[in-house]
Each structure stands twice: as C-alpha cells, then as structure tokens.
Amino acid sequence: MSLSREAIVEGLRGVVGPDAVITDERVLVESSVDNFRKLQNIFDVHTMPVPAAVALPKNAEQVAGILTWAAHNDVTVIPRTGGTATEGGLESAVPDSVIIDGSAMNQIVSVDPYNMQATVQCGVPLQALEDHVREHGLTTGHSPQSKPVAHLGGLVATRSIGQFSTLYGGIEDMVVGLEAVFPGGEICRIKNVPRRAAGPDIRHIVIGNEGALCFITEVTVKLFPYFPENNRFLGWTLKDMALGFEVLREVMVNGYKPSVARVYDPGDAGLHFSHFAAADDCVLLFMAEGAEGISKATADGIQAIVDKHPDCTQVPSEYIETWFNDLCWDASKITAEDERIRQTHNVNRTTEISADWSSINDIYQAAKARILDEIPDITMMGGHSSHSYINGTNMYFNYFFNVVGVGPEQETEKYYLPIISIICEETLKRGGSIVHHHGMGKARAPWVKDEYGSSYYMLETLKTAFDPKGIMNKGTIFPI
Amino acid sequence: MSAMRIAVGFKVTPDYDALRPADWARLAAADGDAERAEAVRYVRRVFGVFDEAALELALRLRDARAELGLETGLAAFTVGGPEAGPFLATLQALGFETARVDPGPAGEHGGLDFAPAATAALVAACAQRLGGDVLLLGTRCGPGESGVVPFLAAEVLATPCVTEVTALEPAGGERLRATFSADESPVRATVTPPCVLAVGNAVVSLLRVPTLKDRLAVREVPVAEYTPADLGVDLTGAPGHAAAPTPLEPVDRSRAGLVVPGATPVDKARALYEDHLGARLEHL
Numbered sequence: 068m069s070l071s072r073e074a075i076v077e078g079l080r081g082v083v084g085p086d087a088v089i090t091d092e093r094v095l096v097e098s099s100v101d102n103f104r105k106l107q108n109i110f111d112v113h114t115m116p117v118p119a120a121v122a123l124p125k126n127a128e129q130v131a132g133i134l135t136w137a138a139h140n141d142v143t144v145i146p147r148t149g150g151t152a153t154e155g156g157l158e159s160a161v162p163d164s165v166i167i168d169g170s171a172m173n174q175i176v177s178v179d180p181y182n183m184q185a186t187v188q189c190g191v192p193l194q195a196l197e198d199h200v201r202e203h204g205l206t207t208g209h210s211p212q213s214k215p216v217a218h219l220g221g222l223v224a225t226r227s228i229g230q231f232s233t234l235y236g237g238i239e240d241m242v243v244g245l246e247a248v249f250p251g252g253e254i255c256r257i258k259n260v261p262r263r264a265a266g267p268d269i270r271h272i273v274i275g276n277e278g279a280l281c282f283i284t285e286v287t288v289k290l291f292p293y294f295p296e297n298n299r300f301l302g303w304t305l306k307d308m309a310l311g312f313e314v315l316r317e318v319m320v321n322g323y324k325p326s327v328a329r330v331y332d333p334g335d336a337g338l339h340f341s342h343f344a345a346a347d348d349c350v351l352l353f354m355a356e357g358a359e360g361i362s363k364a365t366a367d368g369i370q371a372i373v374d375k376h377p378d379c380t381q382v383p384s385e386y387i388e389t390w391f392n393d394l395c396w397d398a399s400k401i402t403a404e405d406e407r408i409r410q411t412h413n414v415n416r417t418t419e420i421s422a423d424w425s426s427i428n429d430i431y432q433a434a435k436a437r438i439l440d441e442i443p444d445i446t447m448m449g450g451h452s453s454h455s456y457i458n459g460t461n462m463y464f465n466y467f468f469n470v471v472g473v474g475p476e477q478e479t480e481k482y483y484l485p486i487i488s489i490i491c492e493e494t495l496k497r498g499g500s501i502v503h504h505h506g507m508g509k510a511r512a513p514w515v516k517d518e519y520g521s522s523y524y525m526l527e528t529l530k531t532a533f534d535p536k537g538i539m540n541k542g543t544i545f546p547i
Numbered sequence: 548m549s550a551m552r553i554a555v556g557f558k559v560t561p562d563y564d565a566l567r568p569a570d571w572a573r574l575a576a577a578d579g580d581a582e583r584a585e586a587v588r589y590v591r592r593v594f595g596v597f598d599e600a601a602l603e604l605a606l607r608l609r610d611a612r613a614e615l616g617l618e619t620g621l622a623a624f625t626v627g628g629p630e631a632g633p634f635l636a637t638l639q640a641l642g643f644e645t646a647r648v649d650p651g652p653a654g655e656h657g658g659l660d661f662a663p664a665a666t667a668a669l670v671a672a673c674a675q676r677l678g679g680d681v682l683l684l685g686t687r688c689g690p691g692e693s694g695v696v697p698f699l700a701a702e703v704l705a706t707p708c709v710t711e712v713t714a715l716e717p718a719g720g721e722r723l724r725a726t727f728s729a730d731e732s733p734v735r736a737t738v739t740p741p742c743v744l745a746v747g748n749a750v751v752s753l754l755r756v757p758t759l760k761d762r763l764a765v766r767e768v769p770v771a772e773y774t775p776a777d778l779g780v781d782l783t784g785a786p787g788h789a790a791a792p793t794p795l796e797p798v799d800r801s802r803a804g805l806v807v808p809g810a811t812p813v814d815k816a817r818a819l820y821e822d823h824l825g826a827r828l829e830h831l
Contacts, residue, residue: 341633342591385567385589393565406753413756439759446756469756 070140072163075119078140079165082122082132087171089121098147098166103155103510106414106475109405114476116162118145123171127246127254127284133167134282134538135252143541146278148190148218152225153417154508156277160542167282169220175199176285184243184259186287189220196288206293208235215397220283225506226275230394231326232454233319234356235291237504239274246285247273250534259287272529277506278540280533292358299355299366300387303379304348308332309428311349312452312460314373316424318353319455323368327354327391327453332431334449335465343386351379352387412470413446416483418490422499423459427452431462434493438486444469454503461503464490487511512546550618551721551740553605554679555643556670556700557598557623558688559631561587563797571797580658583690592630594754597685601746603754605683606641608715608723615717622677626650626659626669632770639765640757646771648673650782661691665782667699672778675704680740681723686710686747697745709738711747 070078079088089095099115100108107113119142124130137144143164147157159166172188175196179185180203187196194215197207210229211217217227223245228237235241244259257270273281305311311330318328329352331340336350344350351373355365373379396404408414422430431450438448447467454461468482491501491514501518502511516523530537530545541547566574566587573586594602602623609619623643625631627650635645648669650659659666674682682704687694701708711728718724718737725744726735738744775782807822809815 337633339591342589342630346633346636383589385570389565389567389570389589392567410751410753411755444758445760446758448759467756469758 069163070142072119075140075142075163075165078136078142079120079122079133082136083124083129087123087125087129089123090119092117094121095119095166098150098157098168099159101150101152101155101157101508103153103158103479103508106408106470106478109408110475112475116159116164118159118166119163121166121168123168125171127248130167130169130248130282130284131252131254133165134248134250137165137538138250138536141536141538143538144282145540146220146224146282148220149192149213149216150221151213151217152221152508153505154502154510156225156506156508156540156543158509158542160509160547164541169282169284170218172220172284173218178203178205178290180205180290183290184287185290186259186285187219188285189218189283191219193217193219193222200290201293203290204293205290207241207288208291209238209241209288210395212394212396214395216401219286219288223274223283223286224277226504227506228454228504230453231354231356233328234324234326237454238288239271241288242270242274243287243289245270245273245283245287247281247283249281250536250538254284255281256285272533275506277508277543279544280529280539294357294359294362297356297359297362298388298391299362300352300384300391301355301366301369301373302350302352302382302384302387303373304344304350304382305376305379306347306349307378308349308431310376310378311351312424312428314351314376314379315452315455315460317372318369319457319460321368321372323365323372325353325365325369326356327352328455329353329451329453331451332435332449334447335451336449338447338449338465339390340386343382352390354387354391413467414470414478414482415465415467416486417463417465417505418487419461419463419503419505420490420494420499420501421454421459421461421503422494422497426497426499427460427462430494430497430499431464433497434464434490437489437493438466441489442468442482442486444471444482463503484510491517507544509542509546512542512544515544515546550620551612551680552620552622552678553608553681553683554622554624554674554677555598555601555605555683556674557602557625557634557685558595559592559625559627559634560595560689561590562593563587563590563689565590566797568797575796580653580660583660584653592634594634595685595688596752597746597748598688599685599754600749600752601683601685601744602638602641602643603751604712604715604746604749605643606755607751608717609642612717617717620644620678622646622679624648624673624677626666626673635770636762636766637754637757639768639770640761641755644677644771646673646677646773648773648775648778650775661693663691663693663696664699665780667696668703668780669775669778669782670696671700671703672775672780673773674700676773676778680721682706682741682743684743684745686745697743701743704741704743706741706743707738708743708745709736710745712744713747713749714751715744 095117096113098121143161145166148169169189173190174188176186244257246256248254331350333347336344340350353369355362445468450464452460470478473481494501495517577583577586612619621643623638624646626648639645684697712725714726716724722739807815807819809818
C-alpha cells in the first residue's frame with residue numbers, strides 16, 4: 068500500500084529535518100514541471116500530478132537517507148537542481164512523488180589552477196562557477212544557453228553541451244570525477260585522475276543518467292585558460308545547406324577546433340541575421356579562441372578552407388561578434404520571451420538530433436518537409452548545426468507555431484509531440500540519434516528502444532541493477 | 548458604408564541594446580546620419596516599441612470591427628531604407644497593404660533622425676496617399692525620440708491628435724473609443740475619423756506572428772515605393788534639425804554584487820548586518 072502524502076512528509080522530515088521539507092502548494096506545483104510544459108507554465112496552467120514534498124538535503128548523507136527511505140517505501144523521487152531541463156525529465160509523472168532539490172548543496176569546494184580542475188557541489192550555478200574561475204583567468208569552457216540559470220548537477224545528469232563544444236567538448240569531456248548517491252544508499256566517489264584504463268569508464272553510468280539511476284552530489288570539472296582578447300569571428304552567407312554541412316565537415320576533418328562552428332538555414336538565419344542575410348540565405352559562422360597562435364592558425368585555416376568555395380560570400384566579422392555577444396539567456400530575456408508568448412500565443416520549440424555527415428542533410432530536409440506538410444499553424448521552421456565532430460554533426464531544429472483553437476494544456480499534443488515524432492522517425496530511419504544534448508526526458512522516452520536497438524539490453528540492465536525498485540524518476544528515459 | 552482605412556506608420560530601428568562598446572564609441576563620435584548609420588550597421592533591426600504596439604492595435608481593431616460586420620482596410624508604411632524589407636514582408640503576411648518612403652541619401656537633405664518636421668511631412672503625405680482615415684503612429688521612436696511627429700503630422704493633415712493611446716475599440720459606426728493616459732489615469736474618449744492616434748504604453752504591445760502559409764500567399768505582392776517627390780514633399784527646403792544631438796551613453800546594465808564573507812550562515816548574517824544593513828536600518 069502506498070504512503071499517504073502526510074506520511075511521506077513525515078518520513079522526509081525524519082531524514083532531513085522539518086526545515087528542509089517544503090510543502091508550500093505553489094512550490095510543489097512549480098516543481099512538478101520543467102520547460103517541456105513551457106506554455107502551461109507561462110499561463111499558470113498545471114496538469115501534472117502534484118508532488119508530495121520538495122526535500123532540500125544539505126549533503127550526500129542526507130541524500131542517501133532520502134533514497135534509502137524512498138526505496139523502502141516505494142516512493143518515486145525526482146532529482147532536481149536548476150530546473151532548466153526541456154524534455155520533461157523533471158516532471159512528476161506519478162502522484163505523490165518527492166522532489167530532491169540539490170540547490171542547498173551550493174558550495175564551490177575547490178578551484179585548483181595548477182591541476183586545472185574545480186570541484187563543486189551539485190547546486191552550484193554554472194554562471195557562478197564561471198564567474199569565480201574567471202577571476203583566475205580561467206574558464207570552464209561550458210556555455211549552454213541556460214548557463215545563467217542551470218546548476219552543475221543537472222548539467223552533468225543531462226549530458227549537456229555548451230556553445231563552445233567544438234573546442235572544449237561536451238560535459239562528458241569536462242567531467243574529471245564526481246560523487247553520486249544510489250537508491251540503495253551507496254555514496255560513490257569517482258576519483259579525479261586524467262585518465263585510467265581500470266575497466267570501463269564508470270563516469271558514463273552517471274553522466275547522462277537524468278536522475279534515473281542516481282543523484283549527483285558533487286562534480287569535478289576541467290578548467291581551461293581564458294583568452295577572450297584573442298577571439299576571432301568569421302562569417303559567410305550561402306544559398307545551400309548541403310554546402311554549409313560540407314564546409315563544416317572539411318573544417319573538422321582537417322583538424323581545426325573553432326569554439327563555435329555553425330551553419331544556419333534560411334528560416335533560422337532570419338531570426339538573427341536578417342540585417343545582412345537575404346531571405347533565402349544560409350549563414351555559416353565560426354569563432355576561433357585560445358592562445359594567440361592557436362586562434363590565428365584556426366581562423367586562417369578556416370578562411371583557407373572556405374575560400375575554396377566561391378558560393379560562400381564573406382561578411383564583416385563585426386556581424387558575427389555582435390551576434391556572439393548576445394548568445395546567453397539571462398533572466399530578463401527569459402521574462403521577455405515569456406511575455407511575448409503570453410501576448411502572441413506564438414511558441415518556440417527546439418529538437419536536436421545528431422548523425423554522420425552522409426545523413427545529416429537528408430534528415431534535415433526530410434523532417435522539415437514533413438513538418439511543413441503535416442503540422443498546422445507553423446510560423447517558422449528551420450534550424451542550425453552547432454556541434455560538429457570529425458564524424459558528423461548535430462541538427463538543432465528550431466520552430467515556431469501559433470497555438471490556435473486549443474488551450475495551453477493541449478499544445479504538446481496538438482503541435483510539439485507530433486513534431487518531435489516526425490523528427491525522431493526521420494532520424495532513426497537514417498541511423499542518427501534522436502537526441503544530441505537535451506536528454507531523453509519523458510518526451511522522447513517512447514523511442515528509447517528504437518534509439519538503442521540491441522544495446523537496449525545494456526541500458527535496461529543498468530536500470531534494474533541500480534534501481535531495482537524503480538523509484539528513480541519514473542518515466543524518464545524508460546517510459547512508464 | 549465604405550470600409551474604414553487605418554494607416555499605421557512604423558519605424559525600424561537598430562537594437563541599441565546589442566551594440567558593442569566599440570560601436571557605442573563610434574556612435575557617440577558620429578557626425579551626421581550617415582556616420583550614425585555606419586556605427587549601428589552590425590546590430591539587428593527591430594520595430595520601434597510603440598510602433599509595434601500600434602500595428603497590433605490596428606489588427607485587433609480590424610478583428611473587433613469584423614465581429615460587428617464592419618470592413619476595415621489596413622495599410623502599414625515606413626520612412627526608411629531597404630532594411631525595412633523583412634518587416635514589410637511580415638506585415639504583408641498579416642494583411643497590411645505596405646509602402647516604403649525612401650527619403651534618399653542623408654546628404655541630400657541633412658538626414659531625418661533629428662528632423663521631426665520633415666519626417667512628419669512625409670508621414671502625413673504617405674498616409675494621405677494610402678487613403679488612411681485613421682493614422683496610427685507610435686508616440687516616439689529612436690534615435691530622435693522627439694515625440695512630436697504625431698502632432699506635426701496631425702497639423703499637416705488638419706486632423707485631431709490623441710496621444711498616449713493604450714487601447715482602441717469600435718464605438719458604433721465609424722467612431723472609435725480610445726483609451727489614453729492623462730496624468731497617470733486612463734481616460735476614454737470617443738473619436739471620429741479622420742484623426743491621428745499616437746500609441747503609448749499599450750498593454751498589448753507585441754505583434755502577432757504570421758504563419759509560413761500566410762507569408763507564401765503574399766510573397767509576390769509588391770511593396771509600394773515612394774520618393775518624397777512622388778508624395779509632393781520637398782525635403783531640400785525642410786527645417787533644420789529640431790535640436791542638436793548630444794553624445795549617447797550606453798545604459799549600464801551590470802549588476803552590482805558582493806559576496807559576503809563567512810564560514811557559516813551565522814557568520815555571513817553577522818557580516819551582512821554589521822557591514823551593510825545595520826547602518827541603513829538606523830536611517831529608517
């Protein structure tokens with residue numbers, strides 16, 4: 068028999084103390100969702116089951132206490148820190164779940180400029196860490212658009228990636244070691260070493276687990292020298308996305324690592340670059356950074372590659388620098404966007420996938436064509452590639468639609484999920500991955516077996532081994 | 548009863564918030580419209596804030612009149628260069644007839660950024676050409692922000708002018724009910740076209756978004772292009788600048804902050820009180 072909400076609250080108070088258990092209705096409702104229900108949040112419409120409580124543990128031992136108690140009592144728990152997830156991974160899909168909010172674990176434990184690493188608790192905002200290490204002339208190199216708001220625990224749990232990944236890598240390349248707590252109460256610390264071959268790399272069990280296997284309490288990340296004075300910007304307009312992908316490929320295959328390497332299709336380019344790009348122009352742009360010699364060689368090398376393509380027309384670097392200065396979303400921009408949506412009922416959504424160079428343009432063209440054909444009320448359908456590798460790239464589909472004839476609570480059913488479905492189908496058909504960096508959450512969990520194929524056995528075994536009672540974030544990665 | 552024609556004048560302006568520090572320095576040192584235009588070349592363009600509200604109010608008025616069985620024709624026009632192209636395309640997709648008045652190079656007439664009288668002459672002439680019964684304008688727009696173009700345009704047109712309009716609705720027949728701000732209180736007045744309405748801090752301030760199908764449907768529809776001569780306006784004899792521009796400074800949006808030292812929350816609270824709050828509380 069499941070515990071009552073009152074019994075859940077009492078149980079939690081026994082573990083973390085009454086001051087660390089929140090039952091305020093407003094907090095519970097807001098903690099039941101993430102940005103997947105963005106439109107509902109803006110209109111204050113809430114349809115998800117309300118959690119029983121939000122617990123604010125202060126240390127790994129308290130997290131272990133909560134998880135042990137929850138496993139014993141079959142209470143679903145949802146790990147949460149900054150709350151910036153976009154795929155429903157933080158939604159309370161079942162009634163009377165408990166949110167474990169790591170925000171109270173917000174200390175920067177150490178910054179080690181000699182060994183180039185920093186250790187932080189899970190509730191440290193990335194911007195806070197970045198600001199702190201900048202005082203040492205260093206950077207984390209991690210810059211997702213949510214940087215001003217996201218916390219390190221969540222960024223590691225979702226296997227996030229930042230806007231400078233082509234140089235610095237994704238979070239999986241940045242994590243040195245970590246501490247995580249498992250549902251049986253085990254507190255596990257993976258030590259900080261540059262590399263080891265002592266069996267499989269178990270960091271990757273934790274990185275990207277989205278709270279479905281464990282709760283991350285502490286992370287150590289690499290640091291990098293910071294040379295903003297050496298940033299170099301390059302940009303071109305061109306008419307053909309296929310050419311844009313080809314140029315990106317040549318840059319990557321030739322070994323260059325610009326921190327930013329993107330190609331925007333005309334729709335997406337129109338949002339940012341209409342002051343210099345024509346309505347049918349794609350925009351190709353790069354930023355080189357690092358020590359002066361590296362930055363110059365990177366920029367010169369990219370210039371030489373693109374110069375071989377006469378269909379690319381170079382634009383003054385100032386256009387790209389101005390765009391770059393405006394990249395991240397702070398609280399004021401989020402508020403302004405919420406107001407825009409509130410007034411216009413025009414919603415912006417994104418879905419990102421990855422594939423090899425041979426497939427990416429076909430996926431982009433096929434998905435875009437189907438969305439334009441099958442989905443009503445589309446006001447913009449486009450996208451850009453923003454994270455490239457020697458063997459492929461991502462496609463960040465960016466789309467807007469007017470919500471017509473339905474309330475906020477039906478927006479996902481009428482528009483968002485059908486679009487996600489089309490993108491996933493076209494990606495899977497061509498061997499790509501249905502999720503590059505936003506995480507599976509609950510939104511893409513229905514495709515998990517298609518995504519993994521025969522390797523689903525490995526993923527499922529991790530789940531049954533680490534979370535035998537299935538209390539960790541029900542519905543995330545593994546559909547209910 | 549013939550349809551009411553609403554003409555909305557709008558301006559496309561650089562997004563000054565996106566200027567780099569180097570561009571601000573160039574802007575502050577710029578002499579004349581041409582140098583100012585070069586200094587803001589690299590930032591995106593946006594609708595003037597109040598102009599965008601005026602456009603959306605026009606659409607909502609059309610929709611409200613349609614529910615009453617009343618026809619409304621909409622026209623949107625701008626005085627400016629080709630950078631207004633994407634904005635005109637959006638407005639066409641929303642159902643506006645569109646026009647652009649190209650004032651020509653600033654060198655020929657001294658520029659319009661700080662010449663509200665010349666601007667108003669073009670605005671009034673274009674509104675007349677488009678046959679507007681009601682002329683809607685934003686109450687002011689950068690870089691000049693004189694706030695007098697609506698008044699001057701109304702003088703040229705010899706029509707009444709209502710300013711700081713925040714809402715518009717039908718009021719029977721061809722009359723309109725305008726809500727406007729006066730001494731911080733809202734006032735409602737019934738106005739009969741022809742009239743000039745200057746839109747201020749409207750609650751509804753953002754323009755709706757046309758679908759891609761809406762855009763495709765009007766892709767081939769041309770934008771009417773006029774010169775001052777086409778409209779019978781001679782800018783060479785226009786009054787000089789209403790005021791000499793003063794150097795601009797970027798708004799400092801940095802957030803002041805301080806990390807309060809202390810090993811424990813108790814220590815930090817003590818430091819916060821002793822070092823910062825205590826003295827302030829004594830003044831209260």
